[in-house]
Amino acid sequence: MNESKSIFETDTSIKFKKLIFSLRGKKVLVIGHVRQDGDCIGAQVALCRCLNAIGAHAQITYDDPIPRVLKPFVGDTPTLSVGDIPNDAFVPITVDCAEAFRCGKTISQRFPTIFLNIDHHHLSNPGYAVHNLVENEAATCAMLAKYFFEGGFPIDKISAQALLLGIAMDTGRFLYPATTADTFSLAAKLVRLGANPAMIDNLVFNNDSIGRIRLLQRFLSSLQMEFNSNVCIGRLSSRDYKEAGAIREDSEGFVTYTRSIQGVKVGVFLDDSLGFLKASLRTDNPAYKVNDFAKQFGGGGHICAAAFNIQQDIDSFYPTLIEKLAEHFKQHNLPVS
The missing domain is CATH 3.90.1640.10 (inorganic pyrophosphatase (n-terminal core))
Known part of the structure:
Protein backbone atom coordinates (compact mmCIF):
# COMPACT_ATOMS: atom_id res chain seq x y z
CA MET A 1 0.00 0.00 0.00
CA ASN A 206 -36.70 -7.26 10.95
CA ASN A 207 -35.29 -9.85 13.33
CA ASP A 208 -37.10 -9.33 16.64
CA SER A 209 -37.29 -11.96 19.37
CA ILE A 210 -40.64 -12.64 21.01
CA GLY A 211 -39.13 -11.25 24.21
CA ARG A 212 -38.44 -7.95 22.49
CA ILE A 213 -42.03 -7.73 21.21
CA ARG A 214 -43.43 -8.44 24.67
CA LEU A 215 -41.07 -5.88 26.18
CA LEU A 216 -42.17 -3.33 23.59
CA GLN A 217 -45.79 -3.89 24.65
CA ARG A 218 -44.86 -3.02 28.20
CA PHE A 219 -42.85 0.00 27.13
CA LEU A 220 -45.62 1.43 24.97
CA SER A 221 -48.18 0.94 27.75
CA SER A 222 -45.93 2.97 30.08
CA LEU A 223 -45.84 6.11 27.92
CA GLN A 224 -46.72 9.33 29.73
CA MET A 225 -47.33 12.68 28.09
CA GLU A 226 -45.97 15.79 29.80
CA PHE A 227 -45.81 19.52 29.05
CA ASN A 228 -49.12 19.54 27.12
CA SER A 229 -48.04 16.46 25.15
CA ASN A 230 -44.81 18.09 23.96
CA VAL A 231 -42.76 15.53 25.91
CA CYS A 232 -43.31 11.77 25.92
CA ILE A 233 -41.67 9.60 28.59
CA GLY A 234 -41.50 5.80 28.61
CA ARG A 235 -40.06 3.50 31.25
CA LEU A 236 -38.86 -0.05 31.88
CA SER A 237 -37.84 -1.84 35.07
CA SER A 238 -36.04 -5.10 35.76
CA ARG A 239 -39.46 -6.64 36.40
CA ASP A 240 -40.56 -5.70 32.89
CA TYR A 241 -37.54 -7.48 31.36
CA LYS A 242 -38.07 -10.58 33.52
CA GLU A 243 -41.80 -10.94 32.87
CA ALA A 244 -41.35 -10.33 29.13
CA GLY A 245 -38.59 -12.91 28.91
CA ALA A 246 -36.34 -10.21 27.44
CA ILE A 247 -32.71 -9.20 27.82
CA ARG A 248 -31.06 -5.77 27.94
CA GLU A 249 -30.37 -5.50 24.23
CA ASP A 250 -34.05 -6.05 23.43
CA SER A 251 -34.88 -2.45 24.36
CA GLU A 252 -32.43 -1.00 21.82
CA GLY A 253 -34.20 1.69 19.79
CA PHE A 254 -37.28 1.94 22.00
CA VAL A 255 -36.63 5.63 22.64
CA THR A 256 -37.54 6.39 19.02
CA TYR A 257 -41.17 5.51 19.78
CA THR A 258 -41.38 8.37 22.27
CA ARG A 259 -40.21 10.83 19.64
CA SER A 260 -42.36 9.48 16.82
CA ILE A 261 -45.70 10.56 18.31
CA GLN A 262 -47.35 13.51 16.57
CA GLY A 263 -46.63 16.79 18.33
CA VAL A 264 -43.90 15.45 20.61
CA LYS A 265 -40.81 17.67 20.76
CA VAL A 266 -38.70 15.56 23.14
CA GLY A 267 -38.82 11.83 23.82
CA VAL A 268 -37.37 10.22 26.95
CA PHE A 269 -36.70 6.57 27.81
CA LEU A 270 -36.05 5.73 31.48
CA ASP A 271 -34.59 2.30 32.32
CA ASP A 272 -33.55 1.36 35.86
CA SER A 273 -33.10 -2.37 35.29
CA LEU A 274 -29.33 -2.32 35.90
CA GLY A 275 -29.27 -1.02 39.46
CA PHE A 276 -28.98 2.55 38.22
CA LEU A 277 -31.14 4.75 36.01
CA LYS A 278 -30.26 5.23 32.37
CA ALA A 279 -32.08 8.08 30.63
CA SER A 280 -32.06 8.41 26.84
CA LEU A 281 -33.35 11.57 25.13
CA ARG A 282 -34.27 12.24 21.51
CA THR A 283 -35.58 15.20 19.54
CA ASP A 284 -36.00 16.08 15.88
CA ASN A 285 -35.33 19.76 16.54
CA PRO A 286 -31.73 20.84 17.33
CA ALA A 287 -33.10 23.85 19.23
CA TYR A 288 -34.01 21.53 22.12
CA LYS A 289 -30.32 20.66 22.70
CA VAL A 290 -30.87 17.44 24.62
CA ASN A 291 -27.09 17.04 24.96
CA ASP A 292 -27.01 20.20 27.10
CA PHE A 293 -29.78 18.79 29.27
CA ALA A 294 -27.89 15.50 29.72
CA LYS A 295 -24.69 17.31 30.73
CA GLN A 296 -26.17 18.52 34.00
CA PHE A 297 -26.40 14.85 35.05
CA GLY A 298 -22.92 13.93 33.84
CA GLY A 299 -24.05 12.66 30.45
CA GLY A 300 -23.82 13.92 26.91
CA GLY A 301 -24.18 12.95 23.28
CA HIS A 302 -25.46 14.73 20.20
CA ILE A 303 -27.61 17.81 19.99
CA CYS A 304 -30.61 15.64 19.01
CA ALA A 305 -29.67 12.41 20.84
CA ALA A 306 -28.18 12.17 24.31
CA ALA A 307 -28.13 10.06 27.46
CA PHE A 308 -27.03 9.99 31.08
CA ASN A 309 -26.84 7.58 34.03
CA ILE A 310 -27.81 8.40 37.60
CA GLN A 311 -27.95 6.45 40.87
CA GLN A 312 -31.71 6.69 41.45
CA ASP A 313 -34.78 4.70 40.54
CA ILE A 314 -37.41 6.00 38.14
CA ASP A 315 -40.06 6.94 40.68
CA SER A 316 -37.70 9.00 42.83
CA PHE A 317 -36.09 10.73 39.85
CA TYR A 318 -39.25 11.48 37.86
CA PRO A 319 -40.18 14.74 39.68
CA THR A 320 -36.61 15.98 39.26
CA LEU A 321 -36.73 15.14 35.57
CA ILE A 322 -39.89 17.18 35.06
CA GLU A 323 -38.51 20.09 37.09
CA LYS A 324 -35.20 20.16 35.20
CA LEU A 325 -36.91 19.84 31.82
CA ALA A 326 -39.07 22.85 32.66
CA GLU A 327 -35.95 24.84 33.57
CA HIS A 328 -34.20 23.72 30.39
CA PHE A 329 -37.12 24.72 28.17
CA LYS A 330 -37.40 28.11 29.88
CA GLN A 331 -33.65 28.76 29.64
CA HIS A 332 -33.66 28.12 25.89
CA ASN A 333 -37.01 29.87 25.28
CA LEU A 334 -38.56 26.69 23.93
CA PRO A 335 -42.34 26.41 23.47
CA VAL A 336 -43.72 23.41 25.37
CA SER A 337 -46.85 24.73 27.02
Whole structure:
Protein backbone atom coordinates (compact mmCIF):
# COMPACT_ATOMS: atom_id res chain seq x y z
CA MET A 1 0.00 0.00 0.00
CA ASN A 2 1.21 3.47 -0.87
CA GLU A 3 1.90 5.53 2.27
CA SER A 4 2.54 8.79 0.42
CA LYS A 5 0.11 11.68 0.74
CA SER A 6 -2.84 11.75 -1.64
CA ILE A 7 -4.07 15.08 -2.99
CA PHE A 8 -7.52 14.06 -1.72
CA GLU A 9 -6.46 13.52 1.90
CA THR A 10 -7.65 15.85 4.65
CA ASP A 11 -5.47 16.77 7.62
CA THR A 12 -7.35 14.35 9.87
CA SER A 13 -6.99 11.44 7.44
CA ILE A 14 -3.26 12.18 7.19
CA LYS A 15 -3.02 12.09 10.99
CA PHE A 16 -5.02 8.86 11.04
CA LYS A 17 -2.69 7.25 8.50
CA LYS A 18 0.44 8.17 10.46
CA LEU A 19 -1.00 6.85 13.71
CA ILE A 20 -2.21 3.61 12.15
CA PHE A 21 1.12 2.86 10.47
CA SER A 22 2.91 3.52 13.78
CA LEU A 23 1.11 0.42 15.11
CA ARG A 24 2.62 -2.07 12.68
CA GLY A 25 3.84 -5.14 14.56
CA LYS A 26 2.15 -4.08 17.81
CA LYS A 27 -0.67 -5.70 19.77
CA VAL A 28 -3.74 -3.48 19.64
CA LEU A 29 -7.13 -3.62 21.33
CA VAL A 30 -10.00 -1.82 19.59
CA ILE A 31 -12.43 -0.88 22.35
CA GLY A 32 -16.08 0.15 22.06
CA HIS A 33 -18.60 1.49 24.54
CA VAL A 34 -20.88 -0.52 26.81
CA ARG A 35 -24.25 -1.53 25.32
CA GLN A 36 -22.76 -1.59 21.83
CA ASP A 37 -24.83 -0.32 18.93
CA GLY A 38 -24.26 -0.71 15.21
CA ASP A 39 -21.90 2.24 14.90
CA CYS A 40 -19.76 0.97 17.75
CA ILE A 41 -19.53 -2.63 16.49
CA GLY A 42 -19.11 -1.50 12.89
CA ALA A 43 -16.24 0.82 13.80
CA GLN A 44 -14.53 -1.82 15.95
CA VAL A 45 -14.72 -4.45 13.22
CA ALA A 46 -13.58 -2.18 10.39
CA LEU A 47 -10.69 -0.61 12.29
CA CYS A 48 -9.48 -3.97 13.63
CA ARG A 49 -9.43 -5.47 10.16
CA CYS A 50 -7.67 -2.41 8.75
CA LEU A 51 -4.97 -2.65 11.43
CA ASN A 52 -4.40 -6.33 10.76
CA ALA A 53 -4.22 -5.69 7.03
CA ILE A 54 -1.29 -3.28 7.50
CA GLY A 55 0.65 -5.54 9.86
CA ALA A 56 -0.63 -4.87 13.38
CA HIS A 57 -1.98 -7.61 15.68
CA ALA A 58 -5.40 -6.25 16.57
CA GLN A 59 -8.46 -7.63 18.33
CA ILE A 60 -11.76 -6.10 19.34
CA THR A 61 -12.80 -6.30 22.98
CA TYR A 62 -16.02 -5.59 24.83
CA ASP A 63 -17.37 -5.26 28.35
CA ASP A 64 -20.91 -6.30 27.36
CA PRO A 65 -21.73 -9.32 25.16
CA ILE A 66 -22.12 -8.43 21.49
CA PRO A 67 -25.87 -8.04 20.81
CA ARG A 68 -27.52 -10.97 19.05
CA VAL A 69 -28.53 -9.01 15.95
CA LEU A 70 -25.04 -7.55 15.52
CA LYS A 71 -22.99 -10.75 15.86
CA PRO A 72 -23.26 -11.67 12.14
CA PHE A 73 -21.47 -8.43 11.22
CA VAL A 74 -18.35 -9.39 13.17
CA GLY A 75 -17.50 -12.25 10.82
CA ASP A 76 -14.05 -13.71 11.45
CA THR A 77 -12.73 -10.53 13.10
CA PRO A 78 -10.53 -11.45 16.11
CA THR A 79 -12.44 -10.84 19.33
CA LEU A 80 -11.48 -10.96 22.99
CA SER A 81 -13.82 -10.74 25.96
CA VAL A 82 -12.68 -8.24 28.57
CA GLY A 83 -12.33 -11.07 31.08
CA ASP A 84 -9.90 -12.89 28.80
CA ILE A 85 -7.46 -10.02 28.15
CA PRO A 86 -3.98 -11.34 29.01
CA ASN A 87 -1.38 -9.30 30.87
CA ASP A 88 0.42 -8.45 27.64
CA ALA A 89 1.26 -4.94 26.55
CA PHE A 90 -1.58 -3.71 24.35
CA VAL A 91 -2.09 -0.40 22.60
CA PRO A 92 -5.69 0.64 23.42
CA ILE A 93 -7.83 2.48 20.86
CA THR A 94 -11.40 3.57 21.53
CA VAL A 95 -14.06 4.08 18.88
CA ASP A 96 -17.46 5.77 19.27
CA CYS A 97 -16.78 6.47 22.98
CA ALA A 98 -17.61 10.03 23.94
CA GLU A 99 -15.96 9.61 27.32
CA ALA A 100 -13.42 7.10 28.61
CA PHE A 101 -15.71 5.67 31.30
CA ARG A 102 -18.15 4.60 28.57
CA CYS A 103 -15.76 1.73 27.82
CA GLY A 104 -16.85 0.07 31.04
CA LYS A 105 -15.30 -0.09 34.50
CA THR A 106 -13.00 -3.05 33.85
CA ILE A 107 -11.47 -1.63 30.68
CA SER A 108 -11.17 1.87 32.14
CA GLN A 109 -9.22 0.51 35.09
CA ARG A 110 -7.01 -1.72 32.94
CA PHE A 111 -6.25 1.00 30.39
CA PRO A 112 -6.26 4.40 32.13
CA THR A 113 -4.36 5.91 29.19
CA ILE A 114 -5.88 5.54 25.71
CA PHE A 115 -3.55 5.84 22.72
CA LEU A 116 -6.16 6.94 20.16
CA ASN A 117 -9.76 8.14 20.51
CA ILE A 118 -11.85 8.10 17.30
CA ASP A 119 -15.35 9.47 17.77
CA HIS A 120 -18.09 11.58 16.20
CA HIS A 121 -19.59 12.93 19.45
CA HIS A 122 -17.89 16.27 18.88
CA LEU A 123 -20.05 18.19 21.36
CA SER A 124 -19.36 15.96 24.37
CA ASN A 125 -16.02 14.24 23.73
CA PRO A 126 -13.34 16.08 25.77
CA GLY A 127 -10.41 14.52 23.91
CA TYR A 128 -9.32 12.14 26.66
CA ALA A 129 -6.67 10.16 24.75
CA VAL A 130 -3.06 10.82 23.81
CA HIS A 131 -4.27 11.29 20.23
CA ASN A 132 -7.82 12.38 19.41
CA LEU A 133 -9.74 12.29 16.14
CA VAL A 134 -13.12 13.77 17.07
CA GLU A 135 -15.23 15.17 14.24
CA ASN A 136 -18.73 16.39 13.51
CA GLU A 137 -19.79 13.39 11.43
CA ALA A 138 -23.01 11.42 11.11
CA ALA A 139 -21.31 8.31 12.51
CA THR A 140 -17.93 7.08 13.67
CA CYS A 141 -18.14 4.58 10.81
CA ALA A 142 -18.52 7.52 8.41
CA MET A 143 -15.28 8.96 9.79
CA LEU A 144 -13.45 5.67 9.33
CA ALA A 145 -14.84 5.14 5.83
CA LYS A 146 -13.57 8.60 4.89
CA TYR A 147 -10.13 7.89 6.34
CA PHE A 148 -9.94 4.53 4.59
CA PHE A 149 -10.92 5.90 1.18
CA GLU A 150 -8.76 9.01 1.43
CA GLY A 151 -5.76 7.07 2.75
CA GLY A 152 -6.01 4.19 0.31
CA PHE A 153 -6.51 1.56 3.02
CA PRO A 154 -7.84 -1.89 2.04
CA ILE A 155 -11.54 -2.45 2.73
CA ASP A 156 -12.70 -6.06 2.49
CA LYS A 157 -16.34 -7.11 2.23
CA ILE A 158 -16.79 -7.64 5.98
CA SER A 159 -15.33 -4.19 6.70
CA ALA A 160 -17.55 -2.57 4.07
CA GLN A 161 -20.62 -4.25 5.57
CA ALA A 162 -19.62 -3.19 9.09
CA LEU A 163 -19.09 0.43 8.04
CA LEU A 164 -22.43 0.56 6.23
CA LEU A 165 -24.10 -0.92 9.32
CA GLY A 166 -22.76 1.86 11.53
CA ILE A 167 -23.66 4.61 9.09
CA ALA A 168 -27.17 3.24 8.52
CA MET A 169 -27.95 2.86 12.20
CA ASP A 170 -26.57 6.18 13.42
CA THR A 171 -28.34 8.10 10.66
CA GLY A 172 -31.67 6.37 11.32
CA ARG A 173 -31.41 4.61 7.96
CA PHE A 174 -30.29 7.87 6.33
CA LEU A 175 -33.18 9.96 7.68
CA TYR A 176 -31.66 11.93 10.59
CA PRO A 177 -30.63 15.60 10.13
CA ALA A 178 -26.91 14.71 10.20
CA THR A 179 -27.30 12.80 6.93
CA THR A 180 -25.67 14.64 4.02
CA ALA A 181 -24.87 14.03 0.37
CA ASP A 182 -21.41 12.90 1.51
CA THR A 183 -23.06 10.28 3.73
CA PHE A 184 -24.84 8.79 0.73
CA SER A 185 -21.63 8.97 -1.30
CA LEU A 186 -19.74 6.96 1.33
CA ALA A 187 -22.56 4.42 1.49
CA ALA A 188 -22.55 4.02 -2.30
CA LYS A 189 -18.81 3.33 -2.29
CA LEU A 190 -19.26 0.71 0.42
CA VAL A 191 -22.04 -1.02 -1.52
CA ARG A 192 -19.73 -1.17 -4.54
CA LEU A 193 -17.24 -2.99 -2.31
CA GLY A 194 -19.80 -5.65 -1.42
CA ALA A 195 -21.83 -4.19 1.47
CA ASN A 196 -25.44 -5.35 1.34
CA PRO A 197 -28.12 -2.94 2.68
CA ALA A 198 -30.69 -5.77 2.75
CA MET A 199 -28.54 -7.69 5.27
CA ILE A 200 -28.82 -4.78 7.69
CA ASP A 201 -32.59 -4.55 7.21
CA ASN A 202 -33.11 -8.30 7.60
CA LEU A 203 -30.82 -8.91 10.57
CA VAL A 204 -31.24 -5.68 12.55
CA PHE A 205 -34.63 -4.17 11.81
CA ASN A 206 -36.70 -7.26 10.95
CA ASN A 207 -35.29 -9.85 13.33
CA ASP A 208 -37.10 -9.33 16.64
CA SER A 209 -37.29 -11.96 19.37
CA ILE A 210 -40.64 -12.64 21.01
CA GLY A 211 -39.13 -11.25 24.21
CA ARG A 212 -38.44 -7.95 22.49
CA ILE A 213 -42.03 -7.73 21.21
CA ARG A 214 -43.43 -8.44 24.67
CA LEU A 215 -41.07 -5.88 26.18
CA LEU A 216 -42.17 -3.33 23.59
CA GLN A 217 -45.79 -3.89 24.65
CA ARG A 218 -44.86 -3.02 28.20
CA PHE A 219 -42.85 0.00 27.13
CA LEU A 220 -45.62 1.43 24.97
CA SER A 221 -48.18 0.94 27.75
CA SER A 222 -45.93 2.97 30.08
CA LEU A 223 -45.84 6.11 27.92
CA GLN A 224 -46.72 9.33 29.73
CA MET A 225 -47.33 12.68 28.09
CA GLU A 226 -45.97 15.79 29.80
CA PHE A 227 -45.81 19.52 29.05
CA ASN A 228 -49.12 19.54 27.12
CA SER A 229 -48.04 16.46 25.15
CA ASN A 230 -44.81 18.09 23.96
CA VAL A 231 -42.76 15.53 25.91
CA CYS A 232 -43.31 11.77 25.92
CA ILE A 233 -41.67 9.60 28.59
CA GLY A 234 -41.50 5.80 28.61
CA ARG A 235 -40.06 3.50 31.25
CA LEU A 236 -38.86 -0.05 31.88
CA SER A 237 -37.84 -1.84 35.07
CA SER A 238 -36.04 -5.10 35.76
CA ARG A 239 -39.46 -6.64 36.40
CA ASP A 240 -40.56 -5.70 32.89
CA TYR A 241 -37.54 -7.48 31.36
CA LYS A 242 -38.07 -10.58 33.52
CA GLU A 243 -41.80 -10.94 32.87
CA ALA A 244 -41.35 -10.33 29.13
CA GLY A 245 -38.59 -12.91 28.91
CA ALA A 246 -36.34 -10.21 27.44
CA ILE A 247 -32.71 -9.20 27.82
CA ARG A 248 -31.06 -5.77 27.94
CA GLU A 249 -30.37 -5.50 24.23
CA ASP A 250 -34.05 -6.05 23.43
CA SER A 251 -34.88 -2.45 24.36
CA GLU A 252 -32.43 -1.00 21.82
CA GLY A 253 -34.20 1.69 19.79
CA PHE A 254 -37.28 1.94 22.00
CA VAL A 255 -36.63 5.63 22.64
CA THR A 256 -37.54 6.39 19.02
CA TYR A 257 -41.17 5.51 19.78
CA THR A 258 -41.38 8.37 22.27
CA ARG A 259 -40.21 10.83 19.64
CA SER A 260 -42.36 9.48 16.82
CA ILE A 261 -45.70 10.56 18.31
CA GLN A 262 -47.35 13.51 16.57
CA GLY A 263 -46.63 16.79 18.33
CA VAL A 264 -43.90 15.45 20.61
CA LYS A 265 -40.81 17.67 20.76
CA VAL A 266 -38.70 15.56 23.14
CA GLY A 267 -38.82 11.83 23.82
CA VAL A 268 -37.37 10.22 26.95
CA PHE A 269 -36.70 6.57 27.81
CA LEU A 270 -36.05 5.73 31.48
CA ASP A 271 -34.59 2.30 32.32
CA ASP A 272 -33.55 1.36 35.86
CA SER A 273 -33.10 -2.37 35.29
CA LEU A 274 -29.33 -2.32 35.90
CA GLY A 275 -29.27 -1.02 39.46
CA PHE A 276 -28.98 2.55 38.22
CA LEU A 277 -31.14 4.75 36.01
CA LYS A 278 -30.26 5.23 32.37
CA ALA A 279 -32.08 8.08 30.63
CA SER A 280 -32.06 8.41 26.84
CA LEU A 281 -33.35 11.57 25.13
CA ARG A 282 -34.27 12.24 21.51
CA THR A 283 -35.58 15.20 19.54
CA ASP A 284 -36.00 16.08 15.88
CA ASN A 285 -35.33 19.76 16.54
CA PRO A 286 -31.73 20.84 17.33
CA ALA A 287 -33.10 23.85 19.23
CA TYR A 288 -34.01 21.53 22.12
CA LYS A 289 -30.32 20.66 22.70
CA VAL A 290 -30.87 17.44 24.62
CA ASN A 291 -27.09 17.04 24.96
CA ASP A 292 -27.01 20.20 27.10
CA PHE A 293 -29.78 18.79 29.27
CA ALA A 294 -27.89 15.50 29.72
CA LYS A 295 -24.69 17.31 30.73
CA GLN A 296 -26.17 18.52 34.00
CA PHE A 297 -26.40 14.85 35.05
CA GLY A 298 -22.92 13.93 33.84
CA GLY A 299 -24.05 12.66 30.45
CA GLY A 300 -23.82 13.92 26.91
CA GLY A 301 -24.18 12.95 23.28
CA HIS A 302 -25.46 14.73 20.20
CA ILE A 303 -27.61 17.81 19.99
CA CYS A 304 -30.61 15.64 19.01
CA ALA A 305 -29.67 12.41 20.84
CA ALA A 306 -28.18 12.17 24.31
CA ALA A 307 -28.13 10.06 27.46
CA PHE A 308 -27.03 9.99 31.08
CA ASN A 309 -26.84 7.58 34.03
CA ILE A 310 -27.81 8.40 37.60
CA GLN A 311 -27.95 6.45 40.87
CA GLN A 312 -31.71 6.69 41.45
CA ASP A 313 -34.78 4.70 40.54
CA ILE A 314 -37.41 6.00 38.14
CA ASP A 315 -40.06 6.94 40.68
CA SER A 316 -37.70 9.00 42.83
CA PHE A 317 -36.09 10.73 39.85
CA TYR A 318 -39.25 11.48 37.86
CA PRO A 319 -40.18 14.74 39.68
CA THR A 320 -36.61 15.98 39.26
CA LEU A 321 -36.73 15.14 35.57
CA ILE A 322 -39.89 17.18 35.06
CA GLU A 323 -38.51 20.09 37.09
CA LYS A 324 -35.20 20.16 35.20
CA LEU A 325 -36.91 19.84 31.82
CA ALA A 326 -39.07 22.85 32.66
CA GLU A 327 -35.95 24.84 33.57
CA HIS A 328 -34.20 23.72 30.39
CA PHE A 329 -37.12 24.72 28.17
CA LYS A 330 -37.40 28.11 29.88
CA GLN A 331 -33.65 28.76 29.64
CA HIS A 332 -33.66 28.12 25.89
CA ASN A 333 -37.01 29.87 25.28
CA LEU A 334 -38.56 26.69 23.93
CA PRO A 335 -42.34 26.41 23.47
CA VAL A 336 -43.72 23.41 25.37
CA SER A 337 -46.85 24.73 27.02
